[in-house]
Amino acid sequence: MSSQKYAEVMARRGAIMQRALGLDYDQFELEGGVAFDYEGLVGSPAYDLDAVRRIQADFKVGNTPLWELPRLSQLVRQTAPHGQGARILIKDEAGNAAGSFKARRASLAVAHAADLGYEGVVAATSGNYGAAVASQAAMRGIKAIILQEVFDSPWRGQPEILEKTRVCEAYGAEVWQVTVGPELFYWHLITLEETGFFNASLYTPYGILGIETLGYEIAEQCRDQFGRDPAAILITHSGGGNVTGTARGLRRAGADPQIIGVSVDLTGLHMASDRDFNRKSFTTGHTGFGFPFTVNPDRVDVPRNAARGLRYLDRYVTITQGEVFFATQLLAELEGLERGPAGNTSLAAALSIARELPEDALLVVQETEYTGAGKHPTAQLTMARELGIEVRIGDPRENKQGKRIVIADDIDQVQAVDIDLKGLRRSYLGRIADKRPNRSLSQEETQFLADETGVSRDEFAALWDEVARRPIVKAQA
């Protein structure tokens, strides 16, 4: 058996990954180590959109309803300027096998693993993706191993992730519940090495292609049901996959709505801190992933991340935990849908952004997820109180991450906060500039970085000039 020392396992990561992905990422690398053939990578799966839809239909995924939320829209209009308050729609992804949009990602990853003849799949994820992989693997008759970050050092489990353990095991998966720390990745490598299973990472081209059907369906359904294209799509933003896949699917359908990413504001809480771990009432869709992944998408469990949020985001906002709990309660009490937490992050932002749009505009919240024990706001608020976090009603601006959760007291108190995308672009480019002391870029690299940061060549030239003049640029996240 090979050494299991931390540094030695990490040194073998390239070889382990290559075997576990069945994809040679080196073929996409371009000269200089900065740029790679992104479209070549995301376009590498040998399935067209029709094939993806067929696979998903065969494995209980997709074609979920798009519901209008008229009572929430009406409530927003009560405090919006005259003639404003968009029609809020929600894509009810809870109807997918395993209860979330993650089934779209898992269906392709597991289909590919089965096609390549792997005996099983491994996914390192504390979220719905684990349940989706386990469910898809169950239907394919292959094994699934899910690795989850569940506990802090006194073995206090985060309620939502305890539920994810249960659901993965319900689908017949082997689940490893680990304590806080980035060594989850180390354990992932060891598991892949020992089993020879497929790495069903969230960030392969399969994990992205599977979501394109979601964007495509939204465009189709808006046209069929409402006779027009959506004005804006709100997408809960973490690792970038949801934004990337949905935006690509919308483009395929010829729709061009504003793409708005939404993350729960958890700034100030450290993602790898044993103490902070259970002081977060959200396990994903928050700034702890959203910021660093936007600035540096390749900090993942594959050589190149196919999910690259900055390429697609037109706008990026944050919302507080208490505002999401408020939205969750209203979705249940006014619209008769008990869902979440995941999609309710963008729903909370919708309650704010709908105010800015005309009454006939369509504003789409692009996912829901099944709810249950541990995932429900009451479970999170109970845990927060036990850890000494104050919970009260009031102005969400008084929210203090890890110390106080403020449930919005009225509809007009819900206010999404804009994040400066230009600042994130600068941070992204600062990281690249630090690797290039002479600041020179080839034509190919210039085009790549303009695409990566979602700007024109001219805008890029100005941004790069700004970044290159500064000695060191630190990432905001």
Added chain:
Amino acid sequence: MILKPGERAPGIPADTASVPFAARVRGFLVTPARRGATAQVRTQADRVASGRLRAVLPRNPADFGEPSLELLVVGKAMKRRLYPPSRPDPHPTLPQRGREFGQVEGER
């Protein structure tokens, strides 16, 4: 335990670095064992894992927690906003608006 404190990844926060990196997994006992003793289990993916036997058929600990008075009050307040009552409330036990909640909170 997978990694002792000194064996962990470099650069992690001090509170995390000072505790071990550990894991739990469930499976069927390969041979009978006592709680607290070293044991081997066969996992759902048909692998064998070794470690200390912590529990037998452990109860699932996730639940819905306690009801949240805050969420109940704001839900009610927003319903009142959307469907204004035609008559005065005969049982005015709840605040008319969420921001008057402080009065109720004192009674918890």
